[in-house]
Amino acid sequence: MSRPSYALIDLDALASNYKKLRALHGGKAFAVLKANAYGHGAVMCATRLEPDADAFAVAFLEEALKLREANIQKPILLMEGVFDIKELRKAVKHGFWIVVHQLKQLEMIEQCASEMRGLNVWLKLETGMNRLGLNYTLASEYKERLSAIKSISKISFMTHLACAEDHESDFSIKQVERFVNATSGLDCELSVCNSAGVINAVGRNFDWARIGIAMYGVNPVRESLISLTPVMTLRSEIFTVREVKKGEVVGYGCANKVDRDSRIGIVALGYADGYPRSAMGCKVLVNGQLTKTLGAISMDMLAVDITDLKNVDIGAQVELWGGGTHVSEVAQHASMSPYELLCNVKRVDFLEFPRWRG
Numbered sequence: 001m002s003r004p005s006y007a008l009i010d011l012d013a014l015a016s017n018y019k020k021l022r023a024l025h026g027g028k029a030f031a032v033l034k035a036n037a038y039g040h041g042a043v044m045c046a047t048r049l050e051p052d053a054d055a056f057a058v059a060f061l062e063e064a065l066k067l068r069e070a071n072i073q074k075p076i077l078l079m080e081g082v083f084d085i086k087e088l089r090k091a092v093k094h095g096f097w098i099v100v101h102q103l104k105q106l107e108m109i110e111q112c113a114s115e116m117r118g119l120n121v122w123l124k125l126e127t128g129m130n131r132l133g134l135n136y137t138l139a140s141e142y143k144e145r146l147s148a149i150k151s152i153s154k155i156s157f158m159t160h161l162a163c164a165e166d167h168e169s170d171f172s173i174k175q176v177e178r179f180v181n182a183t184s185g186l187d188c189e190l191s192v193c194n195s196a197g198v199i200n201a202v203g204r205n206f207d208w209a210r211i212g213i214a215m216y217g218v219n220p221v222r223e224s225l226i227s228l229t230p231v232m233t234l235r236s237e238i239f240t241v242r243e244v245k246k247g248e249v250v251g252y253g254c255a256n257k258v259d260r261d262s263r264i265g266i267v268a269l270g271y272a273d274g275y276p277r278s279a280m281g282c283k284v285l286v287n288g289q290l291t292k293t294l295g296a297i298s299m300d301m302l303a304v305d306i307t308d309l310k311n312v313d314i315g316a317q318v319e320l321w322g323g324g325t326h327v328s329e330v331a332q333h334a335s336m337s338p339y340e341l342l343c344n345v346k347r348v349d350f351l352e353f354p355r356w357r358g
């Protein structure tokens with residue numbers, strides 16, 4: 001018997017969320033698999049998505065290499081581009097698509113132009129977020145400069161939205177306007193929208209979307225109607241049970257006193273596995289019944305209140321998040337972002353969901 005702590009990954013939900021979002025946007029879509037597929041397991045997710053996805057996107061070279069080593073054949077975009085010439089050579093060798101977001105990267109390509117073939121480049125334009133990108137007003141000059149390099153087979157343009165999840169803000173409109181003006185007449189494929197951009201319909205009709213968080217079943221836009229299925233269920237078990245008298249403490253911290261005689265279950269999952277310390281008192285499901293965590297979250301375990309629950313003992317199933325307790329609710333309770341919670345999951349077994357269903 002090993003420690004019964006799992007991230008159950010519903011790959012059918014992943015694929016169906018991807019297809020739904022791709023159709024909503026229109027055109028093609030990168031399935032974004034950076035940070036180990038937002039904590040879901042990049043190889044497993046890529047393998048399931050490969051028949052449907054137009055291309056994948058990751059942050060940097062190592063992440064792409066892991067996918068290629070696992071025999072993923074579809075194009076993979078490096079969204080931070082390459083960091084040095086060694087990386088550029090490797091990226092070319094494996095056929096990765098690369099973002100060029102600063103002059104240094106453009107110069108690297110010029111420098112080894114003679115040794116490369118078939119390079120697919122995405123010029124990233126800075127339109128307001130002030131993170132990555134070349135000045136949008138110079139888009140045509142950069143394109144011209146890259147067009148002069150024979151080893152480049154394709155040039156496309158992208159930009160990234162700073163507050164696409166915000167209905168009220170007209171900032172996205174401004175960014176889209178700058179991007180559209182800067183690239184008009186250049187006859188290149190364009191990419192603007194992340195998940196929130198797709199759902200909020202800022203600039204549909206671009207050639208490519210880049211879909212991350214929503215593909216994993218988390219809707220970044222509040223009060224939107226699209227229904228997405230959560231992909232990850234974080235599950236563990238109660239492995240010991242105890243009775244605690246009113247006024248006694250539970251876990252670290254002498255302030256964590258129970259206010260009634262309680263029955264508590266100790267669960268084999270803690271903050272080192274990615275359940276946040278700040279989720280004290282957050283809702284959880286135990287054998288399908290709603291209750292709360294109790295006291296401080298420890299590194300390897302946490303306590304849940306089972307005083308009022310029926311048929312709960314050692315071996316009871318605990319859902320920390322999933323279909324019943326949405327990761328967005330846990331994130332809100334913990335004052336964290338669902339992106340952060342999902343990326344933090346580690347030290348548990350990653351299993352395909354259907355094996356465990358029913």
Ligand SMILES: *Cc1c(COP(=O)(O)O)cnc(C)c1O
Nearest residue numbers: 032079160194195210211212213
């Ligand atoms: C991570 C990332 C995305 C995906 O964003 P989501 O909000 O998860 O959909 C898209 N584009 C870029 C450049 C990114 O870094």
